[in-house]
Amino acid sequence: MYRFQVGIAEDDPPEVAPGEAALTGPFIAGPGPSRPDRASPPEVEPIPDTPEGFARLFDLYARRIHRYVTRRLGTSEADDLVGQTFLIAFERRQRYAAASVGALPLLYGIATNLIHRKRRDEVRQYLAYSRSQPAAVDQHTAPFAADVAARVDAASAARILTGVLAGLRQAERDVLLLYAWEDLGYAEIAEALNVPIGTVRSRLHRARRALRSALGPDFEENLS
Amino acid sequence: MTEIDLLKRVRDDVPEPDPLVLARARQRLLTAPPVRRRVVRPRLVVAGGLALILAGGFLAADVMSRDGNSAVPGATADAGTFLADAAAKAKADPEVSIPPGKFRQVTTERTFLYKFGPKKEFTATEHLRQDSWVTADPSRPYTLRIQELAKVDFATPQDKAAARRYAPFLLGHPKPRLGRATCRGVLIEPDTQTAPCTPSWEFPSPAFLAGQPRDPDELLAALRKYTPPVLPRHGVPERQLELARAGVMSPDQRAFGRIASALNSGFAPADLRAALYEAARKIPGMRLTDDVETLDGRHGRAIGLAVNEGQRLDLIISPSNGQSIGSRLLDVGNGTATNDVVYSAESFTTRITPTQPLTK
Numbered sequence: 319m320y321r322f323q324v325g326i327a328e329d330d331p332p333e334v335a336p337g338e339a340a341l342t343g344p345f346i347a348g349p350g351p352s353r354p355d356r357a358s359p360p361e362v363e364p365i366p367d368t369p370e371g372f373a374r375l376f377d378l379y380a381r382r383i384h385r386y387v388t389r390r391l392g393t394s395e396a397d398d399l400v401g402q403t404f405l406i407a408f409e410r411r412q413r414y415a416a417a418s419v420g421a422l423p424l425l426y427g428i429a430t431n432l433i434h435r436k437r438r439d440e441v442r443q444y445l446a447y448s449r450s451q452p453a454a455v456d457q458h459t460a461p462f463a464a465d466v467a468a469r470v471d472a473a474s475a476a477r478i479l480t481g482v483l484a485g486l487r488q489a490e491r492d493v494l495l496l497y498a499w500e501d502l503g504y505a506e507i508a509e510a511l512n513v514p515i516g517t518v519r520s521r522l523h524r525a526r527r528a529l530r531s532a533l534g535p536d537f538e539e540n541l542s
Numbered sequence: 543m544t545e546i547d548l549l550k551r552v553r554d555d556v557p558e559p560d561p562l563v564l565a566r567a568r569q570r571l572l573t574a575p576p577v578r579r580r581v582v583r584p585r586l587v588v589a590g591g592l593a594l595i596l597a598g599g600f601l602a603a604d605v606m607s608r609d610g611n612s613a614v615p616g617a618t619a620d621a622g623t624f625l626a627d628a629a630a631k632a633k634a635d636p637e638v639s640i641p642p643g644k645f646r647q648v649t650t651e652r653t654f655l656y657k658f659g660p661k662k663e664f665t666a667t668e669h670l671r672q673d674s675w676v677t678a679d680p681s682r683p684y685t686l687r688i689q690e691l692a693k694v695d696f697a698t699p700q701d702k703a704a705a706r707r708y709a710p711f712l713l714g715h716p717k718p719r720l721g722r723a724t725c726r727g728v729l730i731e732p733d734t735q736t737a738p739c740t741p742s743w744e745f746p747s748p749a750f751l752a753g754q755p756r757d758p759d760e761l762l763a764a765l766r767k768y769t770p771p772v773l774p775r776h777g778v779p780e781r782q783l784e785l786a787r788a789g790v791m792s793p794d795q796r797a798f799g800r801i802a803s804a805l806n807s808g809f810a811p812a813d814l815r816a817a818l819y820e821a822a823r824k825i826p827g828m829r830l831t832d833d834v835e836t837l838d839g840r841h842g843r844a845i846g847l848a849v850n851e852g853q854r855l856d857l858i859i860s861p862s863n864g865q866s867i868g869s870r871l872l873d874v875g876n877g878t879a880t881n882d883v884v885y886s887a888e889s890f891t892t893r894i895t896p897t898q899p900l901t902k
Contacts, residue, residue: 369572376568384559393557400559401567408571447553476552479545483552498549529545 365414365421372408379422380404383429386500391436392443403429423502427510430492441484448481475533482532486525493518494525558745562654562670565690570711621830621845622823624861629819631864636812638894640678645685645898648674648808650890651837656709664704666712669693674723675898676809680748685898686723690716720899743800748809756813758820765797765821794825798847802857805866808890815866822857834858836868836889844870853885867891 366372380400387396406428407414407421414424433440483491492511496502504522508515640646650672657665671692675685694712696702705712741750743765755761801818804810810818822828822845831844836858844856849871858868868889 373568373572376564376571380564380567381559384564385556388556388559389553393559396559397563397567400564401570404567404571475548479549479552494549498546526545529549533545533548 365411365424367411369408372404372411375407375421375425376404379425382422382500383425386426386495387429387433389499390433390440390495392439395436395439399429399432402432406432423506423510426496426500426502426506427512430496430510434488437488444480444484448477448484478532479529482528486528489513490521490525490528493521494529497522561745565688566711569690569714569716572711572714572716621828624830624843624859625819625823625828625845628859628861628864629816629823631862632812632816632819635863635865637892640676640894642678643896645675645677645895646808646892647895647898648676648890648892650674650806650808650888652886652888653837654886655884656712658709658712659704660708664701664708665697666701666705666709667695667697668712669695674808675895676748680752680809683722684748685720687718687720687899689718743803746804746807746809751804751807751809751814752811754804754814754817756817758817758824761817762797762821762824765800766793768793768796794827795847795849798822798825798855799849802855802869805857806869806888806890808892810866815864819859819864829854831856834870837887838868838889838891840867840889842867846872848874858889 366375383403384396384400387399391399403425407425414421483494486494489511493507496507496510502510504515504518507518511518637646652670652672653667654670655665656668657663668690669692671689673687677684691712691714694705696705702713741747743750755764801822804818805815825847827847829846831846833841834844834856835841840860842858842860844858846854846856849855852873854872854874856870856872857866858870859865860867868887870887871885873883873885
């Protein structure tokens with residue numbers, strides 16, 4: 319049964335076969351906290367019931383799903399997984415009929431579960447990225463000192479953060495990236511991952527704490 | 543700035559998806575084949591970074607058709623001479639400008655090989671046809687019609703029989719898709735809200751090409767330079783990923799792939815074509831192949847560059863007028879001519895037309 323247990327963390331959800339987690343259990347409509355920084359309400363696309371309807375859904379969201387998978391696994395994997403995501407969604411469309419958040423979070427959920435099968439590749443990619451050498455500063459393309467410094471800082475931060483991503487638990491990484499990269503709200507993430515909102519909050523809190531810790535005290539002081 | 547803001551910038555410059563990849567995934571959805579539970583299917587081999595660069599996506603599979611033409615590479619000096627001659631002819635033979643109210647129709651034929659089955663033991667050649675109707679104003683969106691699976695060739699009856707089981711979408715006859723486009727290959731259908739893409743070397747629009755320098759040195763510098771895609775969100779270039787890509791594709795390979803993309807678009811005016819040829823002359827390692835046949839049966843000479851280990855990208859140019867008429871991506875195997883395998887091919891023609899199909 320899908321639960322809304324605000325404030326209750328669930329660190330160890332039951333094991334669910336990859337690709338299935340977002341498909342199991344009824345999706346019970348219910349209010350959830352919308353993301354505070356969202357500029358406008360999320361677009362809710364109903365679950366279509368025909369191949370043509372899903373083709374329209376594909377036109378709407380395929381690029382977003384592809385981009386999400388690409389950021390986590392790379393282009394080649396994204397090329398494969400996007401099609402599978404929509405095919406699985408189509409096959410299980412009856413189960414989505416009651417979803418209150420529309421199709422997009424559910425597509426993210428399926429894609430995320432498909433990504434789990436490649437988690438070693440994902441982590442390896444983050445580690446390689448975090449261990450790469452800093453980019454050399456090209457004075458011809460970045461002639462302004464302030465801009466150069468900003469680029470170097472951004473590159474350093476990116477290496478640090480990818481190192482943190484590699485070290486996070488899979489469940490925390492899922493929540494963090496759906497929140498940060500895909501701008502999903504708590505309720506949408508909960509629906510996507512089939513976990514309570516409280517779990518989303520606690521996982522996100524831990525992940526953000528890990529990020530801040532890795533960025534160091536200077537960053538936290540500036541933040542405060 | 544919070545840690546979330548910083549994280550948003552990480553891996554933010556991933557490339558846009560290949561329209562052809564999306565088109566094929568969409569087609570599979572329409573034919574509703576059984577869901578494959580295995581995620582790790584032996585994926586299509588995207589022919590290096592060049593597959594994306596090549597004309598809206600030359601998607602390459604594994605074993606391909608034999609190239610029936612001789613592919614004996616010539617000397618680099620010959621390639622340079624031929625390119626210089628082609629540049630001169632292109633300048634001397636500019637295309638007819640588009641009269642007001644009329645259109646330049648660019649018709650493109652593409653093939654790519656698809657391998658399927660449990661062990662990828664079956665192959666099919668997919669044909670795609672694309673027509674664009676461009677107005678005299680390069681900044682205007684243009685009409686685009688894409689016919690996926692215009693034809694599918696099977697090498698053997700066994701391949702066709704296997705398609706019924708493993709790849710039924712190959713036996714479908716999808717209707718042409720018609721809509722407006724701002725970037726080559728990206729269709730904005732009237733009944734969807736697909737966002738327009740941003741023109742780039744990989745997805746050139748007429749306006750994008752019109753704004754490129756004509757000086758060969760400046761043009762080559764622009765072609766060689768890595769420019770992260772301009773994305774609608776965040777849009778901060780990530781230099782680490784840039785470096786990673788640079789390790790895969792050299793600036794010269796990137797430049798040559800972009801030259802192919804620009805020429806294959808059919809949108810490059812004569813002065814830009816000439817500049818692209820002159821820029822290609824400055825890329826070391828270019829090879830010339832005589833008498834190469836395009837997909838639509840025309841003959842030309844090919845300028846080729848090794849783009850990946852064991853692969854070569856050929857641009858096919860008409861020696862009579864310096865017009866680019868197509869391209870192909872080859873697996874050159876061990877380097878002997880008889881082992882050349884065509885991964886993908888493309889040809890295009892242009893003509894002035896008084897009308898275009900009406901979109902909704």
